[in-house]
Amino acid sequence: MSTADLFDELPVTVSRETLAPGAVLLRGFAREEGAALQQAIADVTRQLPFRHLVTPGGYTMSVAMSNCGALGWVSDRSGYRYDALDPLSGRPWPAMPAILRKLAVRAAVPAGFAHFEPDACLVNRYEPGARLSLHQDRDEQDFSAPIVSVSLGLPAVFLFGTPSRKDRPQRHRLQHGDVVVWGGPARLAFHGVAPLADGEHALLGRQRINLTFRRAR
Ligand code: MD6
Numbered sequence: 001m002s003t004a005d006l007f008d009e010l011p012v013t014v015s016r017e018t019l020a021p022g023a024v025l026l027r028g029f030a031r032e033e034g035a036a037l038q039q040a041i042a043d044v045t046r047q048l049p050f051r052h053l054v055t056p057g058g059y060t061m062s063v064a065m066s067n068c069g070a071l072g073w074v075s076d077r078s079g080y081r082y083d084a085l086d087p088l089s090g091r092p093w094p095a096m097p098a099i100l101r102k103l104a105v106r107a108a109v110p111a112g113f114a115h116f117e118p119d120a121c122l123v124n125r126y127e128p129g130a131r132l133s134l135h136q137d138r139d140e141q142d143f144s145a146p147i148v149s150v151s152l153g154l155p156a157v158f159l160f161g162t163p164s165r166k167d168r169p170q171r172h173r174l175q176h177g178d179v180v181v182w183g184g185p186a187r188l189a190f191h192g193v194a195p196l197a198d199g200e201h202a203l204l205g206r207q208r209i210n211l212t213f214r215r216a217r
């Protein structure tokens, strides 16, 4: 399939921007589904309420997290890892709702990843002032799978660098419904989120929700 064919499949309100080789921003890709996605996220966070995890260095993260899918991402004093069980309850994570999984699979296609099968979805909640410092996503076993990131609610400034920490990151404003897909040569790029500005979103209120879908194993 040519690039033009893939582009033809995108809804008219969606644009595709290349952030770097391997990294694509699909503006508005999830916008029409926003309310249904919010319902699915509420189902997940009812089962697994948002928590502020502690980093291995002992800091409490300003972003609150929940998980769904076969594997969940965990941070504590012993490190970062994926686990099939929630260390707090000893139970499996909530199942990944079909509407979430399907969105991630569909978004990966125009970015060049035709058979993405996520087994983990990290749900991040940012309230005003919350931030995520520059990091690489490297706790997954297989870096050939991309990461699909969905932004909902208040806009945020996404910091996007290269696989070298020395390079100064670019800044991209992510809005409700925007999707970033991340893989190939960009898979280990440093990235983060600037402190969230205060505001009120019509659907989500005073917060930003970010979903990141991964193939952890
Ligand atoms: C966020 N995102 O946007 C945090 N990671 O709230 C991430 O850390 C991230 O957006 C890998 C790929 C895309 C992302």
Ligand code: FE
Residues within 6 Å of the ligand: 135, 136, 137, 191
């Ligand atoms: Fe990340």
